Amino acid sequence: MRFKTKKGKESPAINTSSLPDIIFMLLFFFMVTTTMREVTFKVKMKLPEATEIQKLEKKSLVSYIYVGPPMNSKLFGTNTRIQLNDMFATIDDIPEFVQIERQNRPESDRKMITTSLKVDSDTRMGIVTDIKQELRKSGAFKINYSSRRKAVARKR
């Protein structure tokens, strides 16, 4: 039997008419499972690991305080900085921040605001203690030490 050479024959075109559908499916998957980024991070954070963690329930009732060394260390150095919303801030800005966060929520929910502290694990406790003192003074008592789930299973 003679083998036919495929020379001269064009390869068949792949049907791409369902490609948009596939991409749309991916798009919807990502739209449903992800949330919008609230801020651009200006500080680096490697969150500490813990095992006894709870999920933060209502995202709309959480305000965030970021603490860590600046991303752009050439411009801002490597000292630990606090980030509120999109800007670097100091300890003294925290009461105002708490006030604004409170005013942005409906009055019935104001007591349930949780402050999530996203702090780099190499930070010294001094700055965290200062933040906690400011939060206490301004009446934001519910706090959450943001941490990741430890990968290793604990021995029970």
Add this chain to the structure above:
Amino acid sequence: MARKPPEINAGSMADIAFLLLIFFLVTTTMDVDTGITRRLPPPVEKDIIDVPVKDRNVMKVLVNSRDMLMVDGKQVDVSMLKDLAKGFMAIYPDDGEHPETQVKFIKEINKEITTSKGIISLKNDRGTSYAMYISVQNELAAAFNEMKNDMSIRLFGVKYTQLVNKDRIKGVNSAVPIRISEAEPEDIGGS
């Protein structure tokens, strides 16, 4: 005869979808917020009188600036903290060494429960690393979670995490209150 509507070219549909997809990939995050939730105490007034607490009712946990842990005067490893805390909060009504106990009536479950009067006092230096602080908090949280679990099994025969009834959860929470007191900040040094 009706004319056929002109066909729309759908060839670029995939490109548009890709564009949208990439936009959402870039602007959104997938991480769920998790962490250890705690309640801060209200600020103290300046001229408040320190409430005397009996020495046997307090377990002092100190973390110094070199991330070393001391419990009641002895240096220990973080891994031992959970068992120490559980042992401290365990209930021995007639033992003078252990913290005092009190019988509390918990209305959610309509029962009287003996609870410990012990307090775990946590104190850290300004130089302690945040990672160390979280691991200490985590161990203490683990101790209290295990105690809640034990209490839940004792009362209802179900694990604490599997409780559904809100009254029962509240009942266990008040039967095993999280008694961690964080000291007012000060430098304890430790070099």
